[in-house]
Amino acid sequence: MISVFFQYDFLMYAMFTGIMVGFLAPFLGVFLVVRRMSLIADALSHVTLTGIAFSLLLGRHFSLFQGLNPLYLGAGFSVGASLLIERLRNVYTYYKELAIPIILSAGIGLGVVFISLADGFTNDLFSYLFGSVVTITQSDFRLIAAITLFVSGFIILFYKELFFLSFDEEQAIISGMPKRFIQWMFIIIVALVIAASMRVVGILLVSSLMTIPVASAMRLAKGFKQTFIYAVIFGEISVIVGLVASFHLNLAPGGTIVMIAVLILLITLFFTRGRHT
Amino acid sequence: MGHRHQLTDSVIQVNHLSFKYTSQYVLEDITLHVRKGAFLGLVGPNGSGKSTLVKCLLGIQTPQQGDISLFGEPLKKFSGWDRIGYVSQKANSFNSGFPATVFEVVSMGLYGKIGLFRFLTKKHKQKVYEAIEKVEMSAYTNENIGNLSGGQQQRVFIARALVSDPDLLILDEPTVGVDVHSVQQFYTMLKQLNQEHGITLVLITHDIGAMTDYVTDVACLNKHLHFHGDTDTFTESENEMMSTLYGHDVHMLTHNHDHSACEVPTS
Helix, strand or coil, rough: CHHHHCCHHHHHHHHHHHHHHHHHHHHHHHHHHHHCCCCHHHHHHHHHHHHHHHHHHHHHHHHHHCCCHHHHHHHHHHHHHHHHHHHHHCCCHHHHHHHHHHHHHHHHHHHHHHHHHCCCCCCHHHHHHHHHHHHHHHHHHHHHHHHHHHHHHHHHHHHHHHHHHHHCCCHHHEEEEEHHHHHHHHHHHCCCCCHHHHHHCCCCHHHHHHHHHHHEEEEEEEHHHHHHHHHHHHHHHHHHHHHHHHHHCCHHHHHHHHHHHHHHHHHHHHHHHCCCC | CCHHHHHHHEEEEEEEEEEECCHHHEEEEEEEEEECCEEEEECCCCCCCHHHHHHHHHCCCCCEEEEEECEEEECCCCCHHHEEECCCCHHHHCCCCCEHHHHHHHHHHHHHCCCCCCCCCCCHHHHHHHHHHCCCCHHHCCCCCEHHHHHHHHHHHHHHHHCCCCEEEEEECCCCCCHHHHHHHHHHHHHHHHHCCEEEEEEEEEEHHHHCCCEEEEEEEEEEEEEEEEEHHHHHHHHHHHHHCCCCCCCCCCCCCHHHHCCCCCH
16 A cells, blocks of 8 residues: 555655654644744744745746745745744734734735736645645755754754753743744744645645644653654654555545544544543 | 851852842842851742842842852852752743653753753763652652642752752742642751751742741841841741831731741732
8 A cells, every 4th residue: 555655756755755744843843832832833834835926926037936946935935934923022022922913914915915916826836735745856855854854953952952941931041041042043943844844734734733743742741752752653643644545545635644633633632531731 | 278268158148239120229238148058038028129139149130239249259250050059939830731741840950061962861860860859759750740739849840959969049939829738848848958968048938937947047128138147036026027027017926837827918
């Protein structure tokens, strides 16, 4: 059943990219959830679409951009927006969550304008919205592999600092943890992971892989490290089972992956009912 | 050198300290001395400047006047921050749904010491287990912190402060939100840390009643330092002290261990 994925290049890219994202998104998602920032993933994914629409628009008018992978501009927009969110969170100290709807709607607004300038939706754009794992190119694959290496390296090297700052910011600062640096790097990394994951599940569903496996993991895990282990296992099961099932049943891969993740969540909720998290 | 040795007996020395956030002084002309091995109860009503004084001690705030020495060294030159453990007032207002075990929380106390790009070694882990043992929480080492009671969580935060082997431990209102029975156990544990492990303690609280059975020294603060001396002298003049400190008559009941009976209004 799964062997077909290793017979064709495009399916192999799909599977390997899926496995990387199935690891990366929940891995980072644990920090997003405990820092109560899970909605930021949604805002940034929409801004990524804006960047992609901009790139496709430029491609229409300038041949220079035709060969460029739209994911690069998408990731660029996402990183830019993440920095703006961080600024806004400091402006509205008492209404930190306000930064999210502001950036989200500004992003969609701008994106819609770009799309209309490019004379409406193209097939390309549609595939970014809902994910299109079978059209993953070698260049996508390389970009996502680089992001996976960079992000995992960062999280492992700064695990102590990220953990302490997420748990108890005041005490962490007293102990000399570099708050500002970690904060900025973290938000940039979130933007990169979103750009990487959207090829697989699409913009509309990108935050699901960062939050649903974590939500399941938190019901079961004892401690922080266990939360990572469970979240990554659930993420990988969702991606692999989702990809294989969608291929054989001819379903949309992105949606199928998310439905598997939701199914896992329902099962864990059932077995841990009555417990408060 | 002989002079220096004499100084090392002093853990905290504050001379004529005054501090204001805006135009009004919240602390005025404070002179305070904590010797090695003392267990000081720093009391005063809410808004009396207790926490501000601690912030000055930790170098988070800089006083306009006066000077501070820690372990015989002027604050500006002081670098031995790992000798000081601090449990803040806000320690127990953390996100209690956070998925972290007691072990993981206590090991955070070593993170500053370990430094960037390094991980916990076996030796560090041993230290974490020892600190958990000291606060008698070994049975809960792998339990999620959110599943513990307020008093137990407070012990875990003490363990986190103890894990780096501090010579001085500063606790800011550690018993807020902890039930009366646990408060007694908690103070008993602090007394043990002080007597058996020789850790100098500064306990900040507005709850005078419970504390006087355990501490060796008392300092009463309300913008000015109203009293500073050993516990026996304090209890002799306690009633008089309380009315100056809190601005009206407060009748202190005798210290039978029913501490709920000697609560002090906190306005």
